[in-house]
Amino acid sequence: xxxxxxxxxxxxxxxxxxxxxxxIKERRVLEDLRDETENRKKAQKLHTEILEAxxxxxxxxxxxxxxxxxxxxxxxxxxxQAVNTERFKSxxxxxxxxxxxxxxxxxxxxxxxxxxxxxxxMEHFKEPVxxxxxxxxxxxxxxxxxxxxxxxxxxxxxTVGFDDIPNANELFNQIEAAKNTYLEEESNxxxxxxxxxxxxxxxxxxKSIPVLEFSDYNTTGMKNNETKKLDNxxxxxxxxxxxxxxxxxxLGSFGIGKTAPIAASALRTIIVSSCYEDDDYIKQVTxxxxxxxxxxxxTNDTFSEKEVYWGIKDKQLNLDGFxxxxxxxxxxxxxxxxDETYTGSTISxxxxxxTDNWMERLVxxxxxxxxxxxxxxxxxxxxGNNSEYVINSESxxxxxxxxxIKKIPGYDKQAQKDFELKYSYLEALNSEERKVIPLELExxxxxxxxxxxxxxxxKKICFLRGGMLITDELNGLKQFTEFKDxxxxxxxxxxxxxxxxxxxxxxxxxxxxAAILERNYPELYAAGKKALNEIKLKVRDALxxxxxxxxxxxxxxxxxxxxFEAIQDSGxxxxxxxxxxxxxxxxxxxxxxxxxxxxxxxxxxPKKGDEGQEVExxxxxxxxxxxxxxxxxxxxxxxxxxxxxxxxxxKIDIANTxxxxxxxxxxxxxxxxxxxxxxxxxxxxxxxLNFYLQGITEKEPLAIQTSSQGEIKEEGKSIEIEVEKDxxxxxxxxxxxxxxxxxxxEAYEV
Numbered sequence: 004x005x006x007x008x009x010x011x012x013x014x015x016x017x018x019x020x021x022x023x024x025x026x027i028k029e030r031r032v033l034e035d036l037r038d039e040t041e042n043r044k045k046a047q048k049l050h051t052e053i054l055e056a057x058x059x060x061x062x063x064x065x066x067x068x069x070x071x072x073x074x075x076x077x078x079x080x081x082x083x084q085a086v087n088t089e090r091f092k093s094x095x096x097x098x099x100x101x102x103x104x105x106x107x108x109x110x111x112x113x114x115x116x117x118x119x120x121x122x123x124x125m126e127h128f129k130e131p132v133x134x135x136x137x138x139x140x141x142x143x144x145x146x147x148x149x150x151x152x153x154x155x156x157x158x159x160x161x162t163v164g165f166d167d168i169p170n171a172n173e174l175f176n177q178i179e180a181a182k183n184t185y186l187e188e189e190s191n192x193x194x195x196x197x198x199x200x201x202x203x204x205x206x207x208x209x210k211s212i213p214v215l216e217f218s219d220y221n222t223t224g225m226k227n228n229e230t231k232k233l234d235n236x237x238x239x240x241x242x243x244x245x246x247x248x249x250x251x252x253x254l255g256s257f258g259i260g261k262t263a264p265i266a267a268s269a270l271r272t273i274i275v276s277s278c279y280e281d282d283d284y285i286k287q288v289t290x291x292x293x294x295x296x297x298x299x300x301x302t303n304d305t306f307s308e309k310e311v312y313w314g315i316k317d318k319q320l321n322l323d324g325f326x327x328x329x330x331x332x333x334x335x336x337x338x339x340x341x342d343e344t345y346t347g348s349t350i351s352x353x354x355x356x357x358t359d360n361w362m363e364r365l366v367x368x369x370x371x372x373x374x375x376x377x378x379x380x381x382x383x384x385x386x387g388n389n390s391e392y393v394i395n396s397e398s399x400x401x402x403x404x405x406x407x408i409k410k411i412p413g414y415d416k417q418a419q420k421d422f423e424l425k426y427s428y429l430e431a432l433n434s435e436e437r438k439v440i441p442l443e444l445e446x447x448x449x450x451x452x453x454x455x456x457x458x459x460x461x462k463k464i465c466f467l468r469g470g471m472l473i474t475d476e477l478n479g480l481k482q483f484t485e486f487k488d489x490x491x492x493x494x495x496x497x498x499x500x501x502x503x504x505x506x507x508x509x510x511x512x513x514x515x516x517a518a519i520l521e522r523n524y525p526e527l528y529a530a531g532k533k534a535l536n537e538i539k540l541k542v543r544d545a546l547x548x549x550x551x552x553x554x555x556x557x558x559x560x561x562x563x564x565x566x567f568e569a570i571q572d573s574g575x576x577x578x579x580x581x582x583x584x585x586x587x588x589x590x591x592x593x594x595x596x597x598x599x600x601x602x603x604x605x606x607x608x609p610k611k612g613d614e615g616q617e618v619e620x621x622x623x624x625x626x627x628x629x630x631x632x633x634x635x636x637x638x639x640x641x642x643x644x645x646x647x648x649x650x651x652x653x654k655i656d657i658a659n660t661x662x663x664x665x666x667x668x669x670x671x672x673x674x675x676x677x678x679x680x681x682x683x684x685x686x687x688x689x690x691x692l693n694f695y696l697q698g699i700t701e702k703e704p705l706a707i708q709t710s711s712q713g714e715i716k717e718e719g720k721s722i723e724i725e726v727e728k729d730x731x732x733x734x735x736x737x738x739x740x741x742x743x744x745x746x747x748x749e750a751y752e753v
Contacts, residue, residue: 108173108291109316110307112300118309120185120196120296124244124262124510131267131356135217136368138260139350140384141471141512143219144376146236148346153380153395155220158365159388160355162211167330168353169313174272174293175207177311181295184306188299196296203270206354214332215355217264224279224335224346227288227321237277237288237321241312265294270354274313276335277348285346287336289329290314290321360410362386367411367422369394370402374429375492376470400433402426425472427490428465431455440545446534447504448497452545460488464542466515467494468501474514479539479701485744486550493542507531540703547743663751664690668731671746678746681733684726689753692722694736697745705746706739723753 143154165171182200186192206212225237232238240261264273272293278285291313297306312319331337335349358364369377369384376382377399386392392406402408408422431437431453442450462483465475483489495501506524507515517531666682673679684690692713695702706719712734713724719739726732 105316106314106322107170107316108177108293108311108313109319110177110298110309110311111319112303112305113297113308115305116297117188117299117306118297120181120193120199120309122262122266122294125266125294131263132361132364133368133371134263135215135267135352136365137372137471138263139217139219140369140373140382141260143222143348144373144382144469144471146219146222146224146348147381148221148223152221153383154222156369156382156384157216157218157220157390158384158386159216159218160357160361161214161216161332161388163214163330163332164210165207165212167332168207168212169274169291169329169333171207174270174311174313175204177293177298178203178207178270178295180298181309184299185296199271203354206269212353213355213357215267215352215361216332216349217352218335218349219347220345222347224348225275225277225288226279226281227277228279228281228286237275237279237290241275241290241292241321262294264350264352265292267356268352268354269356271295272353274333274351274353275348276333276351278335278346280346286323287325287334288321288323289326289334291333362392363406363408363410366392366394366402366406367408370399370429371421371425372472373470374399374425374472375432375467375494378429378432379470381470399429424461424463424475424490425465427455427460428463428472428475428492431490431492438549440549442541442545444500444534444537444541446530446537447495447500449495450500450538450541451494451496452542453492453494454489454545454549455491456487456489456550458488460490462486462489464491464493467492468504471512473508473512477515477535477539479535480542483546483550485552486546487552489546489550491542491546493538503527503531503534507535536701539701543703551743663749666748666750669748671748673742673746676737676741677735678737678742679733679735680748681731683729683731686728687726689723689725691716691751691753692724693720693749693751694738695747695749696742697747702747705742707736708739709735709737711735 140156143156147154168174178200182197182204185196185200225235225240227235227237229235233243265271270293272291274289274291276287276289278287280286293311293313294309295311296309299306314321325336326334333349333351335347355361365386369386373382373384377384377394378396380396384392384394386394394402398405403426408419411419411422434455436455436457438454438456440452440454442452444450463475464477464480466473466477495504504515506527507517507519509516509519515535517528517535520531521528666684668681668683670681671678680692694705694707696705704720707715707722708719709715710722712732713722715721716723722736724732724734
């Protein structure tokens with residue numbers, strides 16, 4: 004099945020017919036599989052039959068192919084491998100002098116600088132399999148050759164012997180030398196480092212060494228033909244640290260992801276082989292890399308670099324062309340046949356930490372991070388030496404049926420829970436019940452929010468960029484207590500907008516943070532803050548329209564005023580009553596009463612609502628005989644609805660409020676389209692009042708439409724009002740949009 008990844012245009016008419024029929028048959032079998040997934044054995048049998056049928060068809064195509072140039076349609080990257088190979092050999096040999104043709108593992112000396120075992124870039128990948136799948140797939144998608152076709156990734160696990168590893172004795176000696184240097188030069192050796200070296204030596208001595216092969220197709224490969232070194236993708240991948248020559252809107256852009264496969268190796272060793280197009284030829288470039296710690300050279304009294312490279316020892320050069328004596332596990336071109344001449348890269352992870360569920364772990368990793376790319380047919384993943392798992396736009400919808408994700412928790416405790424959450428995002432993209440809301444943002448252009456409402460969904464919003472999950476824990480969009488159960492998917496559809504968002508991502512590419520702009524692009528910091536605030540406001544506005552929780556079995560508290568008694572400024576609440584909270588069903592409102600010296604008790608009292616339904620209200624019993632404050636309204640609230648009775652003002656702490664000055668006996672409540680404000684002040688002054696809609700972590704300025712007192716300033720952003728000392732101030736305001744939730748007021752002396 005070597006030509007399964009040949010571009011369709013390379014087939015003649017008869018071959019295309021065969022491919023069409025094959026796809027029809029395969030689709031029918033897949034449909035049968037959906038109905039029979041409960042029978043694992045039958046599904047496996049059908050899968051085997053598919054592979055056999057594909058192999059036979061593939062053989063038939065090869066036997067019947069018409070190779071005449073007038074019928075065979077070649078794409079620019081279809082070439083004659085035989086000529087190509089001879090050219091590789093000629094070029095390769097000619098650039099080496101006889102004394103510098105030695106191939107093997109070598110590191111360079113670097114004066115007296117010791118470089119330790121710990122690597123900050125690798126520390127980003129706590130879970131190696133997850134990091135491997137995420138980072139390498141980013142690279143493949145960024146290098147897509149034909150955007151109209153999906154990138155294809157094959158992941159296979161091989162077992163090789165010691166002699167199959169190129170120059171294995173030299174690699175073993177390098178690992179042993181690094182270990183000895185560490186033990187000799189370090190007074191307090193880290194047990195973690197010692198364990199690594201001991202396990203690495205034992206693994207190399209074993210008869211079988213696991214090697215994970217990660218290959219991509221419909222990608223450009225890593226070019227290595229430019230005059231300037233940093234313009235060569237292969238060079239920057241193998242030889243640079245913290246550098247990336249990816250486009251600004253690439254999924255990865257910090258140059259840290261290249262360490263992910265090394266972190267996933269029990270030997271910290273990889274071999275990379277890539278084919279790229281150059282002047283109507285496809286060239287192969289290959290090199291190995293191991294990252295250990297410096298080795299002390301007593302003869303020269305100096306230390307080596309921590310990186311050890313396999314290739315041409317002189318100047319640590321890579322190898323060009325097909326390598327006759329190198330195992331096909333470690334190079335892109337498996338043989339000299341024409342079928343293998345397609346651009347792309349193969350990364351072999353030597354010493355992959357094998358587990359029985361390695362395939363399921365990878366299924367989990369790919370689907371969790373790239374469910375959108377797979378669903379939209381931009382990515383296909385084949386996992387297993389016989390493609391035991393094929394994840395494409397159709398099969399991803401039934402993954403829980405044919406992949407036992409429950410195998411994962413032994414290695415990742417959150418796997419089951421996380422998978423269910425990520426799968427719900429996929430459901431949001433696919434469900435007929437989804438609500439797709441186009442959003443036009445001034446800061447990042449056209450965006451899209453897809454919402455799925457259903458009981459028991461986790462009230463989470465995931466952010467995608469380029470088909471990859473970035474985060475579902477964005478600050479300011481984490482808690483949604485006032486909304487129905489939902490999940491949502493946010494996508495920026497604007498290329499420039501995605502470039503801007505990329506600049507706000509950390510090396511892990513797992514959030515958006517304007518503080519990153521402050522460090523790296525200070526001139527963009529203000530724009531970044533504005534963009535994130537605009538995203539949060541637009542998303543919450545959309546949720547208020549489509550997912551706001553409408554409570555039907557609750558009455559307004561101000562209809563129940565007769566059941567409330569006075570709450571005094573003195574007196575102390577019992578322990579159980581120390582934090583009385585009344586929840587407004589019409590918004591996320593919370594009123595907290597401060598503790599006072601006199602003990603009070605609370606009780607719940609039933610009452611009939613307007614429509615005869617039974618509701619329950621909280622009643623606080625007070626000592627009798629206190630005077631009422633005539634300036635205080637009988638019912639006041641901290642938001643839209645949720646009124647309460649209070650005959651003497653009690654200090655209200657409004658959460659997350661930061662003001663320049665404090666208003667005494669402050670009260671605010673809403674009635675229809677008006678908001679009523681009451682407060683006292685300790686001196687004669689002109690005050691500026693700003694109004695905000697309070698969220699969980701962010702507050703949204705409210706645009707003021709009208710005010711019964713004072714003067715509206717800054718196009719509705721604030722009110723300036725004259726106040727008199729110890730006089731009760733009250734006025735009414737209205738806002739440009741209907742308000743659901745708590746209102747916060749900031750006061751400034753002018």
